[in-house]
Amino acid sequence: MTTVDKTSPKTSISKIYMKYIINLIGVAAVYGIVIFLVQRGIIDSYNLRILKSAGIFMIAAFGLNLILGFTGQLTMGHAAFMSIGAYFSAVMTQNFNAPFAISLLVGIIAAGIIAGLIGYPILRLRGDYLAICTLGFGEIIKVVIQNIDYVGGARGMTSIPVKSSFMIIFFCAAACFALLRNLINTTKGRAIKAIREDEIAAEAMGINPTRYKMTAFILGSAMAGLAGGLYAHFNTFIDPVTFNYSKSFDMITYVVLGGMGSLSGTVVGTLLLVILPESLRALAEYRMLIYAVLLVGLMIFRPSGILGTKEITVKGIINLFKKLGGKGKTTANNGKVGE
Amino acid sequence: MALLDVKGLTIKFGGLTAVSEVDMEIGDNNLVGLIGPNGAGKTTLFNMLTGVYVPTSGKIEFSGERIDGTKTYDITSKKIARTFQNIRLFKDMTVLENVMTSLNYQSKTNLLDCILHTPKQIKEEREMEEKALNFLKIMKLDGKANELAKNLPYGEQRRLEIARALAAEPKLLLLDEPAAGMNPQETAELTEMIRWIKEEFKISVLLIEHDMKLVMNVCEYIYVLSFGEIIAKGEPESIQKNPKVIEAYLGKGA
Amino acid sequence: METLLQQIINGICQGSVYALIAIGYTMVYGIIKLINFAHCDIYMIGAYAGYFAVCTLRFGFTGTLLFAMAACAVLGVTIERIAYKPLRNSPKVTLFITTMGVELLLQNLIKTDFLAGPNTLAFPEIFALETYKFGDVIISNYQIISVLTTIVLSILLQLLVKKTKVGRAMRATSFDRDAAALMGINTNKVISITFAIGSALAGTAGVIVGLLYPKLTPAMGVMPGLKSFVAAVLGGIGVIPGAMVGGVLMGLIETLSKVYISSGFSDAISFSVLIIILLVKPTGLFGKNTREKV
Numbered sequence: 001m002t003t004v005d006k007t008s009p010k011t012s013i014s015k016i017y018m019k020y021i022i023n024l025i026g027v028a029a030v031y032g033i034v035i036f037l038v039q040r041g042i043i044d045s046y047n048l049r050i051l052k053s054a055g056i057f058m059i060a061a062f063g064l065n066l067i068l069g070f071t072g073q074l075t076m077g078h079a080a081f082m083s084i085g086a087y088f089s090a091v092m093t094q095n096f097n098a099p100f101a102i103s104l105l106v107g108i109i110a111a112g113i114i115a116g117l118i119g120y121p122i123l124r125l126r127g128d129y130l131a132i133c134t135l136g137f138g139e140i141i142k143v144v145i146q147n148i149d150y151v152g153g154a155r156g157m158t159s160i161p162v163k164s165s166f167m168i169i170f171f172c173a174a175a176c177f178a179l180l181r182n183l184i185n186t187t188k189g190r191a192i193k194a195i196r197e198d199e200i201a202a203e204a205m206g207i208n209p210t211r212y213k214m215t216a217f218i219l220g221s222a223m224a225g226l227a228g229g230l231y232a233h234f235n236t237f238i239d240p241v242t243f244n245y246s247k248s249f250d251m252i253t254y255v256v257l258g259g260m261g262s263l264s265g266t267v268v269g270t271l272l273l274v275i276l277p278e279s280l281r282a283l284a285e286y287r288m289l290i291y292a293v294l295l296v297g298l299m300i301f302r303p304s305g306i307l308g309t310k311e312i313t314v315k316g317i318i319n320l321f322k323k324l325g326g327k328g329k330t331t332a333n334n335g336k337v338g339e
Numbered sequence: 340m341a342l343l344d345v346k347g348l349t350i351k352f353g354g355l356t357a358v359s360e361v362d363m364e365i366g367d368n369n370l371v372g373l374i375g376p377n378g379a380g381k382t383t384l385f386n387m388l389t390g391v392y393v394p395t396s397g398k399i400e401f402s403g404e405r406i407d408g409t410k411t412y413d414i415t416s417k418k419i420a421r422t423f424q425n426i427r428l429f430k431d432m433t434v435l436e437n438v439m440t441s442l443n444y445q446s447k448t449n450l451l452d453c454i455l456h457t458p459k460q461i462k463e464e465r466e467m468e469e470k471a472l473n474f475l476k477i478m479k480l481d482g483k484a485n486e487l488a489k490n491l492p493y494g495e496q497r498r499l500e501i502a503r504a505l506a507a508e509p510k511l512l513l514l515d516e517p518a519a520g521m522n523p524q525e526t527a528e529l530t531e532m533i534r535w536i537k538e539e540f541k542i543s544v545l546l547i548e549h550d551m552k553l554v555m556n557v558c559e560y561i562y563v564l565s566f567g568e569i570i571a572k573g574e575p576e577s578i579q580k581n582p583k584v585i586e587a588y589l590g591k592g593a
Numbered sequence: 594m595e596t597l598l599q600q601i602i603n604g605i606c607q608g609s610v611y612a613l614i615a616i617g618y619t620m621v622y623g624i625i626k627l628i629n630f631a632h633c634d635i636y637m638i639g640a641y642a643g644y645f646a647v648c649t650l651r652f653g654f655t656g657t658l659l660f661a662m663a664a665c666a667v668l669g670v671t672i673e674r675i676a677y678k679p680l681r682n683s684p685k686v687t688l689f690i691t692t693m694g695v696e697l698l699l700q701n702l703i704k705t706d707f708l709a710g711p712n713t714l715a716f717p718e719i720f721a722l723e724t725y726k727f728g729d730v731i732i733s734n735y736q737i738i739s740v741l742t743t744i745v746l747s748i749l750l751q752l753l754v755k756k757t758k759v760g761r762a763m764r765a766t767s768f769d770r771d772a773a774a775l776m777g778i779n780t781n782k783v784i785s786i787t788f789a790i791g792s793a794l795a796g797t798a799g800v801i802v803g804l805l806y807p808k809l810t811p812a813m814g815v816m817p818g819l820k821s822f823v824a825a826v827l828g829g830i831g832v833i834p835g836a837m838v839g840g841v842l843m844g845l846i847e848t849l850s851k852v853y854i855s856s857g858f859s860d861a862i863s864f865s866v867l868i869i870i871l872l873v874k875p876t877g878l879f880g881k882n883t884r885e886k887v
Contacts, residue, residue: 136864143861186453187446197429206415206444256690292698299691303683
């Protein structure tokens, strides 16, 4: 059902753009279906809220997947960049009456700049040491915010106006998805993946690892910043503890469970892990227990994530239907099969 | 003027001198062998040529330019490319992507082009793909362009490494034991390939190899390294007869 | 001056707890290169096991300590066998997520009414608190016992690792697991022993914390766990004496910065020290620098 499509050299530019238009229609169709279900009352306002929250974390998780799944750099402070985005955009809205788009933009840029400042010294560290440093920075950012009275310190910020509609969240997520999907099949994307695969070989082939790690880190963190801005204007309340390291861990889980290096995997992983605890609500106190058991079980039986590095594509789905219809031809499967 | 001119190249790790006072010259379109017992410092020499290690003293000139101390990732644009003794492919990327990665340093697109897939980017991508496919064809791998590198059999992985290095369009290609682990037939094919590459692309090749048949067969000039020092150099015939070389390989009294 | 001395003593006490937990992190990392995030909850379980030993089984201090150590050792080995072993050859992050899953599991297991419930429990006094005054400096018998326990266990562990056959097998396995297996070492057993020892030490830390700060909650392991982990990295992860020194340093930095700089920024200061040390010496204070062979 999944293919990594490689356009043959002969494909014309118009044909390539045609493919993008088809994807765009696909995205619009998904949006239409959700809205239809909402209007029919099949998705009630409570469930819509869960969907919105999943969409927000999905955006941050996309950014994390770029850093973790595609570049291979383990970062444990991703939620801190969400908090930067959330605080900057909330301050813009509340204290400067800025339009929502500007607030979000300020949040994105702030997260990107701080990621650049932090990333420059620490991205030369490898593996677990990088992970620990990012964890440390995440906690430092939390403590710093806790001590800034201007933004309410440990009490947080309250009554931020609700501006993150489902439409905005949905299309932001779709845009981030498209951005990354485009990026990874280009020179820059290949450089990033090469660093994940073998940093020494990548360097020998003319790739400056620090530069591309920085690119990925800044871009990924900026997405977390966007998600933070959306979260602030969705939840109306933010405090530093909302974005502590356990939130970072949650997002790592979304990415790894979905499949590192698979964007559709992140979609599946985030939806599953945001919705699962909600649907277990009836089990009351055993809810998180069962969630934890399922999580550990899934990791043991599916170590490379639900989708591995495969992607779900429109073409793949069409081919799946063809296959189910018994018409035969299976697609060339290019994705990684779980080991 | 020589393409590569190495003078008095020395590197010390702590108290250990791994490579000592090495002089080496490689001309244009030459096929040069570098042989020596295990641990002689051959790969260390490669690592200095490609900027992985910074030499303690001595100088490396390439095309008349000092390159010692240049960062590894900048060496590619100076037109030197290498393969690795222990295969270092991008395992979870396709064969084609592996080769295309070496073309990166020539890319003229910026991040925005890549994100938006502008016509410029699409055009460049297509050119790169064609170029890369061409290199795959040379190494007889074009039929496997869309397979993951890790799924190739061993011999093909070795060839893919050469294709990837070649795609960087070097003037000097460094091959670190390309025939290691290959069977005699594969080695024979590889020998022909190396010779053909040198003629076709008019490049120089520096080859580390333990397979003496391959080295003697293909190299025009040979350097012998033992305990970090060049103990002999010359044409294959003279090297084969050199008592110092025989001693280094087989020990005294052999 | 006296307050400084007092704070140093308090810092060392706090640090000895961190050191005990940090040893577990560092041993497990040394042997299978895994950051075991569930380790902090082993420590939490250790505290609860101690509570159970005192309140239900009516054990004395030594009995309680041994009971908690045994319970944690069994738990640690079980977790390793069930959850980590099948993933030993998977990507590192997968294993890492699994440890977080186990962490969640343990916390929520304790939270159930079937076990301890979500509320805070007060750790009972095993023996009477006594304080001794030296000038203005006050030391309690609890503090003395906790530091002594840590010192004794650290020495025993060092002897085990350096002088015994098991210790040699552990060092060999941590150096190169495949080569160790080829030399006839049962690496699975060695890994189990490592988990058992690390967990037992975390259990000890749980009981000691029960003495010093007698409040038990299911999430009590999280912050000390994080700090001990930082301590392990500070000392050079994989190096046991490094974890001990790192733990004590961490305790001192935390206590002193709380008193002399700012209580609000104390955590930030601890993490800043960590980051600065990693940037200057990327493998921690006592870590060996290994370079990947090209």
